[in-house]
Amino acid sequence: MRTTTTGTFAAIALAAGLGLVHVEAQAPSGTVDSHVAAALAAAGQDHLGLFNRLCQPEPALTAPTAATTTSAPPRPPGPPAKSTWETAAVKVFDNLYFVGEKEYSAWAVTTSDGIIILDTIFEYSVDSQIVGGLKKLGLDPTTIKYALVSHGHRDHSGGAQFLQDSFKTRVLLSAADWDMLEKNTRDPSKPKRDLVVTDGQVLTLGDQQLTFYITPGHTMGTVSTIVPVFDRGTRHVAAAWGGTAFNFPHSKERFQIYIDSARRFRDIVAKTGADVLIANHTIFDGSKTKLPAMATRQAGDPHPYVIGTDSVRRYLKVAEECAIAGMMRLP
Numbered sequence: 001m002r003t004t005t006t007g008t009f010a011a012i013a014l015a016a017g018l019g020l021v022h023v024e025a026q027a028p029s030g031t032v033d034s035h036v037a038a039a040l041a042a043a044g045q046d047h048l049g050l051f052n053r054l055c056q057p058e059p060a061l062t063a064p065t066a067a068t069t070t071s072a073p074p075r076p077p078g079p080p081a082k083s084t085w086e087t088a089a090v091k092v093f094d095n096l097y098f099v100g101e102k103e104y105s106a107w108a109v110t111t112s113d114g115i116i117i118l119d120t121i122f123e124y125s126v127d128s129q130i131v132g133g134l135k136k137l138g139l140d141p142t143t144i145k146y147a148l149v150s151h152g153h154r155d156h157s158g159g160a161q162f163l164q165d166s167f168k169t170r171v172l173l174s175a176a177d178w179d180m181l182e183k184n185t186r187d188p189s190k191p192k193r194d195l196v197v198t199d200g201q202v203l204t205l206g207d208q209q210l211t212f213y214i215t216p217g218h219t220m221g222t223v224s225t226i227v228p229v230f231d232r233g234t235r236h237v238a239a240a241w242g243g244t245a246f247n248f249p250h251s252k253e254r255f256q257i258y259i260d261s262a263r264r265f266r267d268i269v270a271k272t273g274a275d276v277l278i279a280n281h282t283i284f285d286g287s288k289t290k291l292p293a294m295a296t297r298q299a300g301d302p303h304p305y306v307i308g309t310d311s312v313r314r315y316l317k318v319a320e321e322c323a324i325a326g327m328m329r330l331p
C-alpha cells in the first residue's frame, strides 16, 4: 500500500514536471541506433561535420580510455598564440562577410546604415579579426551599430564589450542569456547588459531586416537568426542555428527542449525559404572548405553557401535526431 501511494505521488510529480517543459507525452520511438541512422541519412554528404560532432556518445558517458585518462600538458596562461586562430576575412555575399577565426565564426551584415555583427568571438581576437577584417575588406568598423550574440558563451560573447567600448555598438542577447552572463564570474570580458532579444523580433537597420528566434537548448536563451543575403544581386535567405553542441549530457529535459527547438527552427527555415546555412563554428557549415572556395569562384559558378532549403532543413534534422539518440542513451 505504502509503495502504491509513493508511486502515485511520483507519477503526479512527474506529470507536473513534464507539463512545465512541454515534454511530449510519449517517449520517442525507435532505438539509439535507428535515430543515429536517421541522422546519418539526413546528413547526406553535406552535413557530416555536424553528424560526427553530435551523434557520438558523450565521452563522459562511456568508459574511460587511456587517451581520456592521460592528462594533456596544461596550456600556458593568457590567450592562445595568434597563429592558432588567425585567418583571413572573406566576402561571402554582397551584404555578408566572414570576420571570424579558424574555428569560431563571426559574420558582418552590411546595410545602407551601418554594420550588424553576428557573434563577437573572443576578447583576444575581436580587434584582429572583426575590426581588422572589416578594414581589410574596405569596410568601416566604426559603423558597427549592433552585435547579436547568439548565446552567452565566451567564444561568441567575449568580444562584445570591446565593440561597446570602441564603437558604442548596441549588443543584443536574450533575457535568459543576459542573466546567465551576469552570473558568470570566469569570463575575462563580458558585455554590459543592453538590448534584450525576444522571439520573432525583427531588427531593421537601413535596408536590411534580421529576424531572431529564441531556440533554447544549447543555452536556455540561444538565439537563431534569419538573414536575407544577396549573391551578385540575387536574393537568398540565410539561417543561423544559434547553439549546436549538447553541453548538457545528463539532462533529458534539456535534450527535449533542444529537440523541440530544432523542429521549430526547421519549420521556420521552410516558411522563410532559407537556402543558405551559416554557423558560428566553422566546422559545422563547411566554412573550412567554402571560405577558401570563395576566392577562386568564377562568374557563373554556383555559390558554395547556397545549399537549398532541403539541405538547411536536413541540417536541423541531423541536430534533432542526434539529440533524440543522446537523450535515449541516458539511463
Ligand SMILES: [Zn+2]
Residues within 6 Å of the ligand: 151, 153, 218, 243
Ligand atoms: Zn556555446
